[in-house]
Amino acid sequence: MKKEIHPKYQEGVVKCACGSQFNVLSLQKETTVDICSACHPFFTGKQKLVDTEGRVDRFRRRYNLAE
Secondary structure, eight states, X not given: OOTTOSOOXXXXXXXXXXXXXXXXXXXXXXXXXXXXXXXXXXXXXXXXXOOSSOHHHHHXXXXXXXO
């Protein structure tokens, strides 16, 4: 392999808009993100699954399926 053509990995910091930060190996020293696993609804358990249109009921009516 050729020498000095590969980028050097260094320890970088990822900062989230919620204020949390963690260290990773990266080409950049600092990276900012809008949402992370500490504040994402899927990972925090605050995600709401809302069936606003009654999709299951509409599917059953459309194909005449019994419940």
